[in-house]
Amino acid sequence: MSLPEPGLYRHFKGNDYELLHVARHSETEELMAVYRPLARPESIWVRPLDMFTELVERPEGTVPRFRPLS
Template identity: 55%
Template structure:
């Protein structure tokens, strides 16, 4: 599954803008590059598989990041 640029909501509620994807220079692992839309608006990277995975919190299953809009 691919990750398209746009707005995403983290399962804890914060909003992020996905800028695109990149590859780790040593392992070639696909990474998602995204920016927080709160606080200092920092840039982050996370492995694509982790970005797309589900997480459990308080006995409920959530997508770690849910696509909101382009």
């Protein structure tokens, strides 16, 4: 699995985020995405990398949970 690059991403619900880092959980060694919403850059979030990069089912079809903004 290739790791996502830090940068700007759009959540499938429409909000934009900055992926800051990919980190490792200290107890489980699970890879985690460290990111923040562009609308509230002081708010830092973490979610499992598998969840950050997964595909989600929508009425319009399967889409990435977060897709990079070019």
